[in-house]
Structures are given as C-alpha cells and as structure tokens.
Amino acid sequence: MRKGLTITNNHGWTIEQLQRHEKTIKKASMAKRVAVIRLIMQGYYAVQVAELLNVHRETISGYVQKFNQGGMNALLHRDYSPGKPPFLSSKEERELRRMLEHSTPAEEGYGFESRWDTRILKHVIEDKFAITMSRSGIGDMLKRWGFSYTRPTYTLKRANCQKQEVFQRELDMVKKTSQMS
Template sequence: MMKKKGLQITNNHGWTIERLQEQERRMKNANMAKRIAVIRLIMQGYLGIQVAELLNIHRETVSIYVQKFNQGGMDALLERHYAPGRKPYLSPDEERELRKMLEESTPADEGYGIETSWNTRIIQHVLEEKFSVTMSRGGICDMLHRWGFRYTHPTYTLKRANPQKQKEFQQEMELIKKTCPTTQS
C-alpha cells in the first residue's frame, strides 16, 4: 500500500518558516494572516486536510493557497480581487459640481424654490433636472453619507435677540426647574 503524498511547497521564493511566522504576526488583516499560516503549516509538514481543520477552512482553499504561493510567491498569495461594484450614477466631475453646490450655496441661490437648506427631495429634483439622473431619496441619503455629509435640522437665530436677556431667561428657567416640585406617579 502506497502512502498518499500531501501538498508541497515546490518553490519557497526565499521564505523560511521563521520569516513566515514573523510576517503572519505583523499582518493586520486576519484573513491574510490565515493565508500565510496555511503556507507555514504546509512547509512544517502538515497535510492539507490537517491545515484545513486547524484553521477552520475548506481543504480546497488550502490547495488554492499553496498553488498561488508556488506560482507567484507572497504577492500572488496575498493578492485579492474585489468585485467592481455598481457603476456610479454621477461622473467624478458631476460629483464635484454637486458637492460644491451643496457646500457653497442654498437651493434658493441655485434657483430651486425659496428653501434655505438642502434636503433629499430638492437634491433629487436637481439630479433629474441638471444631470438627467434618477435616484431614490434613500440612495441620495447614502451617497451624502459616503461624502461625509450629515443630516441636521436647520436652526433659526433671531437677528434682533438680546443675548443678555436670553442668558437671564435660561438661568431663570433652570432655577424654576430646580425649585418646582415634580409630580411623581
């Protein structure tokens, strides 16, 4: 009866077990550290199925990592291709134009009614009219969050308000709150 031969590192690309351990420790991404651990354990003589059990990954994944490392070394092992994702609704130039508009002007300045602050309904109208883009208000909200914008309710300041009288009123209210017995049920 012949003993089955396990996975082997056919080209170590100059990596030793000690160097792999050090690289594994320095790796911030846990998934990438696990890939390095696969190679280290195979170099230490573990079988692919043992490595899969130890690291809680599929045995075929172990084979894929060994194959990648043998072919292209550490760069090939750690290379990760992400799905391209959905094409953005706005081009980079259109995004810059819209961001500048939101940061530097009001809807009234741009000729979109008499509003003094932007909301998703107005932005939706701007997108349709100016860029021929239809987006849901939720999608607009997500886009604004990606850009670092946060939704706040507009506050009003009274131009002729007396700051001294306001402060006195606030102090008086605090005093009333402290001295007034609260009804408890």
C-alpha cells in the same frame, strides 16, 4: 515520498519568517493565508490544515498554488469587485458637490429653502442630470463624500438685521486678520 500539497518554491521564506510575518498582518483572513503556507511547509496535509484553520481543503490548495507561482504578493493579493458603477459621472459629482458646498437651494433656483436635504437633491439630480436616485441612495452618496446630517438651526424672527450685518463684518475682519498671521 510524502503525498499531498508541497511548497515547490518558497521564494526565500522560512517557517520562522512566515510565523513572524503572520503576526504583523492585521487582517485575520490574510494572516490565515500565511498560516496555511507555514503549516504546509511544516509538513501538515491539506486536510489537517483545513481542519485546524476551519478552511475548505480546496481553498488550501488554491493558496499553495498562488504562493508557489507568485510568492507572498500573489498570496496576499485580493481583487475586490468594482461594485455597481456610480449614477453620476465625475464631472456631475464635482458640480453637485460645488453646489452643496457653496450655495443654497434658493440660490440655485430650487424653492426658498436655505439648506439642502435629500428631497431637494433628488429633484436637482433629476432636473440637471436626468438621473433618478432614491433618497436613501443620495444619503449614502453624501456620506461617502464626507457630508454628515445636521439638524437646521432656527432663525430668530425678531432679530436685528443691522446688528447682525455689523457683527458679520467684524467676524469677517477677524477671520481675515487671523489668516494673514
């Protein structure tokens, strides 16, 4: 009798099916798990599989045990750590996002700035939510939300305000008519 790991329940998988399935998996670490099962089914010892795939032998036995108990789903299931909980609640996040998308710091009563930056947002978060975050942490949060950093454009000091207002009205009219059609 063969001594070592064995697949006690193949869950309907053959060696050929495992080989085909292994090639369709995009993530290399998950394909390696399938390769472990295939090689054990082909008769290799755990030590040999560990050497071939550069995986610890205890990891091999863990994969075989998962596969025997729950099949392919159990083998490929990966629990990710939830990570650090966010500083802001979902309600606070929605409020902050609304401010960023629909107003300026001046409109919200934070100085005379016409654009948001991490320095201003740090004060807003401390004032509104009593939470202290670093500026780099705020930048990471904004990136996760899909915001990107852009340099502010300059404003012309001698610009004609009346011409700009007329142009803005015409632009709004064009936008409205293009949305209707």
